[in-house]
Amino acid sequence: MAEHDLKPATVTVGGRRLAIEDIVAIATARRRVTLCGDPSWRARIQRGADLLRERLASGATVYGVTTGYGDACVVDVPMELVEALPLQLTRYHGCGMGAYLSDEETLAVIAARLTSLAYGVSGVRPVLLERLADLINHRVLPRIPSEGSVGASGDLTPLSYVAAALVGEREVSFDGALCDARDAWTTLGQAPLSLAPKEGLALMNGTAVMTGLACLAFARAEHLTRLACRLTALATVALDGRAAHFDPFIFDAKPHAGQSEAAAFIRADLAGRPDTPGHRLQDRYSIRCAPHVIGVARDALSWIRRDVENELNSANDNPLIDPDSGDVYHGGNFYGGHIAFAMDALKTAVANLADLMDRQFALIVDDKFSNGLPRNLSGASRERAPINHGFKAVQISSSAWTAEALKLTMPASVFSRSTEAHNQDKVSMGTIAARDCLRVLTLTEQVAAAHTLATVQAVRLRLALNPATRIPAPLRTFIDSVSEASPFVDEDRPLEADLRALLARISGRALMKGGRAHD
Known part of the structure:
Protein backbone atom coordinates (compact mmCIF):
# COMPACT_ATOMS: atom_id res chain seq x y z
CA MET A 1 0.00 0.00 0.00
CA ALA A 2 1.28 3.47 -0.88
CA GLU A 3 2.49 5.78 1.89
CA HIS A 4 -0.24 8.33 1.25
CA ASP A 5 -2.90 5.69 2.02
CA LEU A 6 -1.60 5.23 5.57
CA LYS A 7 -2.18 8.71 7.03
CA PRO A 8 -4.77 8.35 9.84
CA ALA A 9 -5.56 11.98 10.60
CA THR A 10 -8.33 13.66 8.61
CA VAL A 11 -9.80 17.09 8.03
CA THR A 12 -13.60 17.13 7.61
CA VAL A 13 -14.87 19.31 4.77
CA GLY A 14 -18.49 20.46 4.56
CA GLY A 15 -20.89 21.68 7.22
CA ARG A 16 -18.17 23.50 9.13
CA ARG A 17 -15.84 26.46 8.80
CA LEU A 18 -12.24 25.60 7.99
CA ALA A 19 -9.22 27.48 9.32
CA ILE A 20 -6.01 28.29 7.50
CA GLU A 21 -4.34 25.61 9.60
CA ASP A 22 -6.69 22.97 8.15
CA ILE A 23 -5.55 23.76 4.62
CA VAL A 24 -1.90 23.87 5.71
CA ALA A 25 -2.29 20.48 7.42
CA ILE A 26 -3.74 18.96 4.25
CA ALA A 27 -0.95 20.46 2.16
CA THR A 28 2.12 20.03 4.33
CA ALA A 29 1.28 17.27 6.79
CA ARG A 30 -0.49 15.26 4.08
CA ARG A 31 -3.68 15.00 6.11
CA ARG A 32 -6.51 13.13 4.46
CA VAL A 33 -9.89 14.76 3.95
CA THR A 34 -13.32 13.33 4.60
CA LEU A 35 -16.64 14.80 3.57
CA CYS A 36 -19.23 15.78 6.14
CA GLY A 37 -21.25 12.78 7.30
CA ASP A 38 -24.43 14.73 8.03
CA PRO A 39 -27.14 13.44 5.64
CA SER A 40 -28.77 16.86 5.54
CA TRP A 41 -25.55 18.40 4.22
CA ARG A 42 -25.25 15.82 1.46
CA ALA A 43 -28.94 16.20 0.61
CA ARG A 44 -28.46 19.96 0.26
CA ILE A 45 -25.59 19.45 -2.17
CA GLN A 46 -27.65 17.02 -4.23
CA ARG A 47 -30.66 19.35 -4.16
CA GLY A 48 -28.64 22.11 -5.81
CA ALA A 49 -27.61 19.80 -8.65
CA ASP A 50 -31.20 18.54 -9.05
CA LEU A 51 -32.60 22.07 -9.16
CA LEU A 52 -30.17 22.96 -11.93
CA ARG A 53 -31.37 19.96 -13.92
CA GLU A 54 -34.97 21.04 -13.36
CA ARG A 55 -34.24 24.51 -14.69
CA LEU A 56 -32.62 23.01 -17.76
CA ALA A 57 -35.64 20.79 -18.36
CA SER A 58 -37.91 23.82 -18.14
CA GLY A 59 -35.94 25.61 -20.85
CA ALA A 60 -34.56 28.32 -18.53
CA THR A 61 -31.42 30.23 -19.51
CA VAL A 62 -28.49 29.74 -17.13
CA TYR A 63 -25.12 31.37 -17.74
CA GLY A 64 -22.37 28.89 -18.57
CA VAL A 65 -24.88 26.08 -18.85
CA THR A 66 -27.10 27.09 -21.77
CA THR A 67 -24.88 30.00 -22.85
CA GLY A 68 -21.27 30.49 -23.83
CA TYR A 69 -18.71 31.75 -21.33
CA GLY A 70 -17.67 35.30 -20.51
CA ASP A 71 -18.31 37.73 -23.33
CA ALA A 72 -19.99 34.84 -25.15
CA CYS A 73 -22.83 34.86 -22.60
CA VAL A 74 -25.00 36.19 -25.46
CA VAL A 75 -24.43 32.96 -27.40
CA ASP A 76 -27.12 30.34 -26.84
CA VAL A 77 -25.95 26.75 -26.57
CA PRO A 78 -28.32 24.20 -28.15
CA MET A 79 -29.65 21.63 -25.69
CA GLU A 80 -27.91 18.83 -27.56
CA LEU A 81 -24.52 20.51 -26.79
CA VAL A 82 -25.15 21.45 -23.15
CA GLU A 83 -23.59 18.23 -21.84
CA ALA A 84 -20.46 18.77 -23.97
CA LEU A 85 -19.92 22.38 -22.87
CA PRO A 86 -18.09 21.75 -19.52
CA LEU A 87 -15.40 19.62 -21.15
CA GLN A 88 -14.82 22.28 -23.80
CA LEU A 89 -14.19 24.83 -21.04
CA THR A 90 -11.55 22.67 -19.40
CA ARG A 91 -9.78 22.11 -22.69
CA TYR A 92 -9.44 25.58 -24.13
CA HIS A 93 -8.09 26.90 -20.82
CA GLY A 94 -5.21 24.43 -20.94
CA CYS A 95 -2.70 27.16 -21.79
CA GLY A 96 -0.87 27.81 -18.52
CA MET A 97 2.83 28.60 -18.46
CA GLY A 98 5.61 29.10 -15.95
CA ALA A 99 6.86 26.82 -13.20
CA TYR A 100 4.49 24.15 -11.95
CA LEU A 101 3.05 24.47 -8.47
CA SER A 102 4.74 22.28 -5.88
CA ASP A 103 2.93 19.28 -4.39
CA GLU A 104 2.14 21.28 -1.26
CA GLU A 105 0.78 24.19 -3.27
CA THR A 106 -1.30 21.85 -5.44
CA LEU A 107 -2.81 20.13 -2.40
CA ALA A 108 -3.67 23.53 -0.90
CA VAL A 109 -5.37 24.57 -4.15
CA ILE A 110 -7.49 21.41 -4.38
CA ALA A 111 -8.44 21.68 -0.70
CA ALA A 112 -9.50 25.30 -1.18
CA ARG A 113 -11.64 24.43 -4.20
CA LEU A 114 -13.26 21.53 -2.37
CA THR A 115 -14.04 23.77 0.60
CA SER A 116 -15.73 26.37 -1.59
CA LEU A 117 -17.86 23.87 -3.51
CA ALA A 118 -18.85 22.21 -0.21
CA TYR A 119 -20.54 25.49 0.74
CA GLY A 120 -23.46 24.09 -1.19
CA VAL A 121 -24.61 26.76 -3.63
CA SER A 122 -22.62 25.82 -6.73
CA GLY A 123 -25.03 23.28 -8.21
CA VAL A 124 -22.55 20.40 -8.32
CA ARG A 125 -23.17 16.75 -7.48
CA PRO A 126 -21.77 15.06 -4.36
CA VAL A 127 -19.69 12.80 -6.59
CA LEU A 128 -17.69 15.80 -7.77
CA LEU A 129 -16.76 16.59 -4.17
CA GLU A 130 -15.87 12.94 -3.61
CA ARG A 131 -13.52 12.96 -6.57
CA LEU A 132 -11.81 16.14 -5.38
CA ALA A 133 -11.30 14.40 -2.05
CA ASP A 134 -9.84 11.43 -3.96
CA LEU A 135 -7.28 13.73 -5.59
CA ILE A 136 -6.10 14.71 -2.12
CA ASN A 137 -6.32 11.35 -0.38
CA HIS A 138 -4.66 9.36 -3.16
CA ARG A 139 -2.34 12.22 -4.10
CA VAL A 140 -3.37 12.34 -7.73
CA LEU A 141 -1.85 15.77 -8.22
CA PRO A 142 -2.47 17.71 -11.43
CA ARG A 143 0.55 19.57 -12.79
CA ILE A 144 -0.66 23.15 -12.47
CA PRO A 145 1.32 25.89 -14.26
CA SER A 146 1.63 28.88 -11.96
CA GLU A 147 1.12 31.60 -14.59
CA GLY A 148 -1.96 32.59 -16.55
CA SER A 149 -4.55 33.85 -14.06
CA VAL A 150 -5.67 37.47 -13.73
CA GLY A 151 -7.64 36.62 -10.59
CA ALA A 152 -11.12 37.26 -12.05
CA SER A 153 -13.09 35.46 -13.45
CA GLY A 154 -11.31 33.44 -10.82
CA ASP A 155 -8.28 31.25 -11.45
CA LEU A 156 -9.66 29.85 -14.68
CA THR A 157 -6.55 28.59 -16.44
CA PRO A 158 -4.71 27.01 -13.49
CA LEU A 159 -7.93 25.45 -12.17
CA SER A 160 -8.58 23.91 -15.60
CA TYR A 161 -5.74 21.52 -14.74
CA VAL A 162 -7.68 20.32 -11.68
CA ALA A 163 -10.79 19.83 -13.80
CA ALA A 164 -8.74 18.05 -16.47
CA ALA A 165 -7.35 15.61 -13.90
CA LEU A 166 -10.89 14.71 -12.84
CA VAL A 167 -11.94 13.92 -16.41
CA GLY A 168 -8.80 11.88 -17.07
CA GLU A 169 -6.87 14.36 -19.20
CA ARG A 170 -3.36 15.87 -18.98
CA GLU A 171 -0.52 14.76 -16.74
CA VAL A 172 -0.65 14.17 -13.00
CA SER A 173 1.89 13.22 -10.36
CA PHE A 174 0.89 9.90 -8.83
CA ASP A 175 2.87 7.45 -6.71
CA GLY A 176 6.04 9.43 -7.23
CA ALA A 177 5.91 9.57 -11.02
CA LEU A 178 4.24 11.48 -13.83
CA CYS A 179 1.49 9.71 -15.73
CA ASP A 180 -1.69 10.39 -17.68
CA ALA A 181 -4.58 11.23 -15.40
CA ARG A 182 -6.65 8.44 -16.96
CA ASP A 183 -3.99 5.90 -15.99
CA ALA A 184 -4.03 7.10 -12.37
CA TRP A 185 -7.80 6.59 -12.17
CA THR A 186 -7.43 3.14 -13.72
CA THR A 187 -4.88 2.21 -11.05
CA LEU A 188 -7.36 3.35 -8.40
CA GLY A 189 -10.11 1.27 -9.99
CA GLN A 190 -12.23 4.23 -11.01
CA ALA A 191 -13.36 5.74 -14.29
CA PRO A 192 -12.65 9.41 -15.03
CA LEU A 193 -15.53 11.71 -14.11
CA SER A 194 -17.98 12.96 -16.72
CA LEU A 195 -18.78 16.56 -15.84
CA ALA A 196 -22.43 17.52 -15.50
CA PRO A 197 -23.69 20.93 -16.70
CA LYS A 198 -21.99 23.79 -14.80
CA GLU A 199 -19.47 21.50 -13.09
CA GLY A 200 -16.60 22.60 -15.32
CA LEU A 201 -17.45 26.21 -14.54
CA ALA A 202 -17.87 25.48 -10.82
CA LEU A 203 -14.42 23.88 -10.68
CA MET A 204 -12.65 26.67 -12.56
CA ASN A 205 -14.57 29.87 -11.84
CA GLY A 206 -13.22 30.55 -8.36
CA THR A 207 -10.34 31.85 -6.26
CA ALA A 208 -8.90 28.53 -5.08
CA VAL A 209 -5.37 29.00 -6.44
CA MET A 210 -4.76 32.38 -4.83
CA THR A 211 -6.54 31.28 -1.64
CA GLY A 212 -4.64 28.01 -1.29
Missing part, protein backbone atom coordinates in the same frame (compact mmCIF):
# COMPACT_ATOMS: atom_id res chain seq x y z
CA LEU A 213 -1.35 29.82 -1.82
CA ALA A 214 -2.41 32.52 0.64
CA CYS A 215 -2.99 29.90 3.34
CA LEU A 216 0.54 28.59 2.89
CA ALA A 217 1.95 32.13 2.82
CA PHE A 218 0.16 33.02 6.05
CA ALA A 219 1.63 30.07 7.93
CA ARG A 220 5.16 30.78 6.74
CA ALA A 221 4.87 34.49 7.55
CA GLU A 222 3.63 33.77 11.06
CA HIS A 223 6.59 31.49 11.68
CA LEU A 224 8.95 34.16 10.37
CA THR A 225 7.64 36.76 12.82
CA ARG A 226 8.42 34.43 15.72
CA LEU A 227 11.86 33.66 14.30
CA ALA A 228 12.59 37.37 13.83
CA CYS A 229 11.79 37.90 17.50
CA ARG A 230 14.15 35.14 18.56
CA LEU A 231 16.94 36.40 16.33
CA THR A 232 16.48 39.88 17.79
CA ALA A 233 16.97 38.41 21.26
CA LEU A 234 20.05 36.52 20.07
CA ALA A 235 21.46 39.62 18.40
CA THR A 236 20.89 41.57 21.61
CA VAL A 237 23.05 39.07 23.49
CA ALA A 238 25.63 38.94 20.71
CA LEU A 239 25.96 42.73 20.67
CA ASP A 240 25.96 42.96 24.47
CA GLY A 241 22.81 45.04 24.11
CA ARG A 242 20.04 46.08 26.49
CA ALA A 243 17.00 44.00 27.41
CA ALA A 244 15.35 47.14 28.81
CA HIS A 245 14.38 48.19 25.29
CA PHE A 246 11.64 45.56 25.46
CA ASP A 247 10.14 46.50 28.82
CA PRO A 248 6.32 46.25 28.87
CA PHE A 249 6.00 49.87 30.08
CA ILE A 250 7.20 51.06 26.66
CA PHE A 251 4.65 48.99 24.78
CA ASP A 252 1.78 49.71 27.13
CA ALA A 253 2.37 53.35 26.23
CA LYS A 254 1.84 52.56 22.52
CA PRO A 255 -0.60 49.68 22.59
CA HIS A 256 -0.45 48.12 19.13
CA ALA A 257 -1.24 44.49 19.89
CA GLY A 258 1.29 42.96 17.48
CA GLN A 259 4.07 45.23 18.68
CA SER A 260 3.37 44.32 22.31
CA GLU A 261 3.26 40.65 21.39
CA ALA A 262 6.61 40.83 19.58
CA ALA A 263 8.19 42.61 22.55
CA ALA A 264 6.82 39.94 24.87
CA PHE A 265 8.36 37.18 22.74
CA ILE A 266 11.74 38.92 22.83
CA ARG A 267 11.43 39.65 26.54
CA ALA A 268 10.70 35.98 27.27
CA ASP A 269 13.79 34.93 25.35
CA LEU A 270 15.90 37.41 27.34
CA ALA A 271 14.39 36.56 30.74
CA GLY A 272 17.02 36.60 33.45
CA ARG A 273 19.54 38.59 31.44
CA PRO A 274 20.91 41.47 33.55
CA ASP A 275 20.20 44.90 32.12
CA THR A 276 23.15 47.05 32.93
CA PRO A 277 23.90 49.69 30.30
CA GLY A 278 26.65 48.14 28.23
CA HIS A 279 28.47 49.76 25.36
CA ARG A 280 25.57 52.09 24.51
CA LEU A 281 22.71 53.65 26.44
CA GLN A 282 20.46 52.96 23.45
CA ASP A 283 20.99 50.16 20.94
CA ARG A 284 20.63 50.93 17.27
CA TYR A 285 17.20 50.98 15.68
CA SER A 286 17.35 47.50 14.14
CA ILE A 287 17.59 46.13 17.70
CA ARG A 288 15.67 48.67 19.75
CA CYS A 289 12.80 49.10 17.27
CA ALA A 290 12.54 45.44 16.26
CA PRO A 291 9.15 44.95 17.99
CA HIS A 292 7.82 47.96 16.11
CA VAL A 293 8.85 46.38 12.79
CA ILE A 294 7.79 42.81 13.61
CA GLY A 295 4.61 44.11 15.24
CA VAL A 296 3.36 45.51 11.95
CA ALA A 297 3.49 42.03 10.46
CA ARG A 298 1.89 40.47 13.54
CA ASP A 299 -1.00 42.94 13.40
CA ALA A 300 -1.38 42.51 9.65
CA LEU A 301 -1.68 38.76 10.12
CA SER A 302 -4.80 39.26 12.25
CA TRP A 303 -6.84 40.87 9.48
CA ILE A 304 -5.18 38.79 6.79
CA ARG A 305 -6.40 35.67 8.61
CA ARG A 306 -9.91 37.12 8.64
CA ASP A 307 -9.93 37.85 4.91
CA VAL A 308 -8.23 34.63 3.81
CA GLU A 309 -10.54 32.47 5.91
CA ASN A 310 -13.60 34.35 4.69
CA GLU A 311 -12.52 33.70 1.11
CA LEU A 312 -11.74 30.07 1.90
CA ASN A 313 -15.17 29.50 3.41
CA SER A 314 -17.08 31.17 0.61
CA ALA A 315 -18.87 30.23 -2.57
CA ASN A 316 -16.78 32.09 -5.13
CA ASP A 317 -17.98 30.85 -8.49
CA ASN A 318 -20.78 32.11 -10.77
CA PRO A 319 -23.71 31.65 -11.08
CA LEU A 320 -24.82 30.57 -7.60
CA ILE A 321 -27.87 28.39 -6.99
CA ASP A 322 -30.04 28.59 -3.88
CA PRO A 323 -30.77 24.91 -3.14
CA ASP A 324 -33.83 25.88 -1.09
CA SER A 325 -35.60 28.30 -3.44
CA GLY A 326 -34.07 27.15 -6.72
CA ASP A 327 -33.22 30.73 -7.65
CA VAL A 328 -30.11 31.34 -9.75
CA TYR A 329 -27.97 34.39 -8.98
CA HIS A 330 -25.48 35.86 -11.43
CA GLY A 331 -22.72 37.83 -9.70
CA GLY A 332 -18.98 38.29 -9.28
CA ASN A 333 -17.83 36.31 -6.24
CA PHE A 334 -14.94 35.01 -8.34
CA TYR A 335 -13.24 38.41 -7.94
CA GLY A 336 -10.14 37.91 -5.76
CA GLY A 337 -9.69 41.45 -4.50
CA HIS A 338 -9.45 40.62 -0.81
CA ILE A 339 -6.77 37.98 -1.37
CA ALA A 340 -4.92 40.31 -3.73
CA PHE A 341 -4.77 43.13 -1.21
CA ALA A 342 -3.93 40.76 1.65
CA MET A 343 -1.01 39.25 -0.26
CA ASP A 344 0.25 42.66 -1.39
CA ALA A 345 0.22 43.78 2.24
CA LEU A 346 1.77 40.59 3.56
CA LYS A 347 4.66 40.62 1.12
CA THR A 348 5.47 44.20 2.18
CA ALA A 349 5.37 43.28 5.87
CA VAL A 350 7.54 40.21 5.25
CA ALA A 351 10.06 42.15 3.16
CA ASN A 352 10.40 44.52 6.11
CA LEU A 353 11.37 41.52 8.23
CA ALA A 354 14.08 40.70 5.68
CA ASP A 355 15.35 44.26 5.88
CA LEU A 356 15.32 44.20 9.70
CA MET A 357 17.25 40.93 9.89
CA ASP A 358 19.74 42.06 7.25
CA ARG A 359 20.40 45.27 9.22
CA GLN A 360 20.96 43.27 12.42
CA PHE A 361 23.28 40.95 10.48
CA ALA A 362 25.23 43.95 9.19
CA LEU A 363 25.81 45.16 12.76
CA ILE A 364 27.15 41.88 14.12
CA VAL A 365 29.62 41.24 11.28
CA ASP A 366 31.08 44.76 11.38
CA ASP A 367 33.74 45.16 14.08
CA LYS A 368 33.07 48.92 14.13
CA PHE A 369 29.58 48.26 15.53
CA SER A 370 29.65 44.78 17.08
CA ASN A 371 31.08 45.81 20.45
CA GLY A 372 34.20 43.65 20.42
CA LEU A 373 33.28 40.73 18.17
CA PRO A 374 35.87 39.62 15.60
CA ARG A 375 35.65 41.10 12.12
CA ASN A 376 33.06 39.19 10.02
CA LEU A 377 32.50 36.83 12.96
CA SER A 378 35.59 34.86 12.07
CA GLY A 379 36.38 32.13 14.58
CA ALA A 380 39.92 31.61 13.31
CA SER A 381 42.92 31.59 15.56
CA ARG A 382 45.08 34.71 15.79
CA GLU A 383 47.64 33.13 13.50
CA ARG A 384 45.09 32.19 10.84
CA ALA A 385 42.93 35.30 11.12
CA PRO A 386 44.55 37.22 8.21
CA ILE A 387 43.31 34.69 5.65
CA ASN A 388 39.87 33.92 7.15
CA HIS A 389 36.78 35.96 6.34
CA GLY A 390 34.01 34.28 8.33
CA PHE A 391 30.54 35.48 7.34
CA LYS A 392 31.60 38.25 4.97
CA ALA A 393 30.22 36.57 1.84
CA VAL A 394 27.09 35.35 3.61
CA GLN A 395 26.24 38.93 4.55
CA ILE A 396 26.73 40.03 0.95
CA SER A 397 24.33 37.31 -0.18
CA SER A 398 21.86 38.28 2.53
CA SER A 399 21.91 41.84 1.25
CA ALA A 400 21.20 40.59 -2.29
CA TRP A 401 18.23 38.50 -1.11
CA THR A 402 16.90 41.43 0.88
CA ALA A 403 17.15 43.78 -2.08
CA GLU A 404 15.25 41.35 -4.28
CA ALA A 405 12.53 40.92 -1.65
CA LEU A 406 12.14 44.68 -1.32
CA LYS A 407 11.96 45.07 -5.09
CA LEU A 408 9.06 42.61 -5.27
CA THR A 409 6.86 44.65 -2.93
CA MET A 410 5.36 46.53 -5.88
CA PRO A 411 1.63 45.78 -5.45
CA ALA A 412 0.16 43.44 -8.04
CA SER A 413 -3.44 44.39 -7.26
CA VAL A 414 -3.16 47.81 -8.93
CA PHE A 415 -2.14 46.30 -12.26
CA SER A 416 -5.60 45.32 -13.46
CA ARG A 417 -5.83 44.62 -17.18
CA SER A 418 -8.94 44.60 -19.36
CA THR A 419 -9.23 41.23 -21.05
CA GLU A 420 -11.65 38.81 -22.72
CA ALA A 421 -13.24 41.36 -25.08
CA HIS A 422 -13.63 43.84 -22.19
CA ASN A 423 -15.96 41.51 -20.30
CA GLN A 424 -13.26 40.97 -17.68
CA ASP A 425 -12.40 44.67 -17.68
CA LYS A 426 -11.45 44.99 -13.99
CA VAL A 427 -9.56 42.07 -12.49
CA SER A 428 -7.86 41.39 -9.16
CA MET A 429 -4.41 39.99 -10.02
CA GLY A 430 -4.76 38.05 -6.77
CA THR A 431 -2.84 35.00 -7.92
CA ILE A 432 0.10 37.10 -9.06
CA ALA A 433 0.08 38.83 -5.66
CA ALA A 434 0.08 35.45 -3.90
CA ARG A 435 2.92 34.16 -6.05
CA ASP A 436 4.91 37.34 -5.38
CA CYS A 437 4.29 36.91 -1.67
CA LEU A 438 5.59 33.34 -1.73
CA ARG A 439 8.74 34.50 -3.53
CA VAL A 440 9.27 37.26 -0.97
CA LEU A 441 8.81 34.67 1.77
CA THR A 442 11.45 32.42 0.24
CA LEU A 443 13.93 35.28 -0.03
CA THR A 444 13.19 36.39 3.52
CA GLU A 445 13.59 32.83 4.80
CA GLN A 446 17.00 32.77 3.10
CA VAL A 447 17.91 35.98 4.94
CA ALA A 448 16.64 34.39 8.16
CA ALA A 449 18.77 31.29 7.58
CA ALA A 450 21.88 33.42 7.06
CA HIS A 451 21.09 35.60 10.08
CA THR A 452 20.45 32.52 12.24
CA LEU A 453 23.84 30.99 11.46
CA ALA A 454 25.54 34.35 12.00
CA THR A 455 23.85 35.20 15.32
CA VAL A 456 24.55 31.74 16.72
CA GLN A 457 28.21 32.16 15.70
CA ALA A 458 28.21 35.64 17.24
CA VAL A 459 26.83 34.48 20.59
CA ARG A 460 29.42 31.71 20.76
CA LEU A 461 32.12 34.29 20.06
CA ARG A 462 30.67 36.55 22.77
CA LEU A 463 30.89 33.66 25.21
CA ALA A 464 34.53 33.17 24.27
CA LEU A 465 35.16 36.84 25.02
CA ASN A 466 33.18 36.75 28.25
CA PRO A 467 32.35 33.29 29.63
CA ALA A 468 30.09 34.95 32.23
CA THR A 469 27.67 36.11 29.52
CA ARG A 470 24.16 35.10 30.56
CA ILE A 471 22.41 33.01 27.89
CA PRO A 472 18.75 32.46 28.83
CA ALA A 473 17.47 28.89 28.49
CA PRO A 474 15.30 29.35 25.35
CA LEU A 475 18.23 30.86 23.49
CA ARG A 476 20.65 28.19 24.67
CA THR A 477 18.30 25.46 23.43
CA PHE A 478 17.95 27.25 20.10
CA ILE A 479 21.73 27.64 19.75
CA ASP A 480 22.27 23.94 20.47
CA SER A 481 19.65 22.98 17.87
CA VAL A 482 21.26 25.12 15.16
CA SER A 483 24.79 24.06 16.11
CA GLU A 484 23.96 20.37 15.72
CA ALA A 485 23.47 20.94 11.99
CA SER A 486 25.99 23.73 11.50
CA PRO A 487 29.13 23.58 13.64
CA PHE A 488 31.06 26.63 14.76
CA VAL A 489 32.93 28.27 11.87
CA ASP A 490 36.58 28.47 12.83
CA GLU A 491 38.26 27.96 9.46
CA ASP A 492 36.39 29.27 6.40
CA ARG A 493 34.25 26.67 4.66
CA PRO A 494 31.44 26.72 2.09
CA LEU A 495 28.19 27.34 3.98
CA GLU A 496 25.69 26.62 1.21
CA ALA A 497 24.79 23.18 2.57
CA ASP A 498 24.33 24.60 6.08
CA LEU A 499 22.11 27.36 4.71
CA ARG A 500 19.99 25.01 2.62
CA ALA A 501 19.44 22.62 5.51
CA LEU A 502 18.41 25.47 7.79
CA LEU A 503 16.21 26.99 5.08
CA ALA A 504 14.28 23.71 4.83
CA ARG A 505 13.58 23.85 8.56
CA ILE A 506 12.47 27.47 8.36
CA SER A 507 10.22 27.12 5.31
CA GLY A 508 8.73 24.00 6.89
CA ARG A 509 8.08 25.96 10.08
CA ALA A 510 10.12 23.46 12.06
CA LEU A 511 12.81 25.72 13.51
CA MET A 512 10.72 27.47 16.14
CA LYS A 513 9.13 25.29 18.77
CA GLY A 514 5.85 26.30 20.34
CA GLY A 515 4.59 28.30 17.36
CA ARG A 516 1.18 27.89 15.75
CA ALA A 517 2.40 25.62 12.99
CA HIS A 518 0.38 22.42 12.72
CA ASP A 519 2.55 19.43 11.89
